[in-house]
Amino acid sequence: MNLFDLTGKVAVVTGSTKGIGKAMAEGLAEHGAKVVITSRKADLCDEVAASIKAEGGEAIAVPCNVSRKEDMDNLLAKTREAYGQIDILILNAAVNPFYGSALDIPDDAFDKTMDVNIKCNLAFCREVIPEMQARKDGAIMIVSSIGGLRGSTVLGAYCISKAADMQIVRNLTAEFGKDNIRVNCIAPGLVKTNFARALYEDPEVAAKREEATPMGRLGEGEDLAGIAVYLASKAGSWTTGQVFCIDGGVTAVGAG
Ligand code: NAP
Numbered sequence: 001m002n003l004f005d006l007t008g009k010v011a012v013v014t015g016s017t018k019g020i021g022k023a024m025a026e027g028l029a030e031h032g033a034k035v036v037i038t039s040r041k042a043d044l045c046d047e048v049a050a051s052i053k054a055e056g057g058e059a060i061a062v063p064c065n066v067s068r069k070e071d072m073d074n075l076l077a078k079t080r081e082a083y084g085q086i087d088i089l090i091l092n093a094a095v096n097p098f099y100g101s102a103l104d105i106p107d108d109a110f111d112k113t114m115d116v117n118i119k120c121n122l123a124f125c126r127e128v129i130p131e132m133q134a135r136k137d138g139a140i141m142i143v144s145s146i147g148g149l150r151g152s153t154v155l156g157a158y159c160i161s162k163a164a165d166m167q168i169v170r171n172l173t174a175e176f177g178k179d180n181i182r183v184n185c186i187a188p189g190l191v192k193t194n195f196a197r198a199l200y201e202d203p204e205v206a207a208k209r210e211e212a213t214p215m216g217r218l219g220e221g222e223d224l225a226g227i228a229v230y231l232a233s234k235a236g237s238w239t240t241g242q243v244f245c246i247d248g249g250v251t252a253v254g255a256g
Pocket of ligand 1: 014015016017018019020021038039040041044064065066067092093094095116143144145146187188189190191192193194195196
């Protein structure tokens with residue numbers, strides 16, 4: 001038996017049409033999971049689900065803006081209708097509407113950051129944990145950031161929200177560990193996606209970040225797929241309440 005086999009498991013990955021979420025969904029599908037591809041854009045959801053199926057995987061597309069409760073309800077209902085249950089929940093979609101001093105962030109940008117990056121994650125957990133409790137099995141991951149582990153002069157609210165995600169996994173672990181529900185955070189370093197474009201598109205800035213990274217390069221979405229497969233599978237059966245920094249070594253040397 002393969003420790004990483006996900007045959008028969010059903011995974012919902014929010015924000016899975018691009019970047020890290022897409023790479024995670026593809027990794028789970030390659031290991032046998034049925035995956036639900038979801039983001040705000042229906043055409044992209046269809047495209048990614050179709051490409052997974054073309055590679056021999058199993059996927060459906062259900063558009064969902066995670067900040068709309070009716071979208072979340074529809075996503076979970078459509079998943080259960082198609083596949084019966086949810087075994088793996090990856091909360092990956094997040095926003096960062098403000099870049100700058102803590103003194104300047106508008107209230108609405110602060111509220112949006114807390115709403116999407118914290119409250120929506122908890123809302124999804126509230127909806128999915130009861131069925132996992134009933135089966136005494138489930139894996140939940142929240143995609144946080146190494147930004148949640150240290151101070152920032154320009155991404156303050158975002159980093160507050162990512163630190164809160166780390167506390168959510170500890171709280172849920174304390175409450176639902178006895179139900180065999182594993183809840184972990186994945187904290188990426190700088191990954192070359194649209195989301196982080198502003199942080200690496202200037203070649204000088206990118207070179208500095210690469211130099212500060214022990215492995216000498218920035219991340220790609222695919223670098224995050226393995227940790228998702230590990231945490232979703234039997235390999236991660238006694239792993240919960242943790243924060244996994246997947247960052248080419250940046251946090252190990254206090255750099256970046
Ligand atoms: P990305 O390439 O921009 O992908 C983000 C995905 O989320 C897209 O599929 C996007 O699709 C979807 N999305 C955005 N807002 C959404 C919403 N309100 N509802 C549903 N889906 C939404 O970004 P990424 O870099 O992979 O980021 C994924 C996660 O990694 C985030 O939690 C981010 O904070 C975290 N992270 C990224 C980095 C990095 O350097 N890239 C570092 C640390 C942590 P639509 O826009 O079409 O909805």
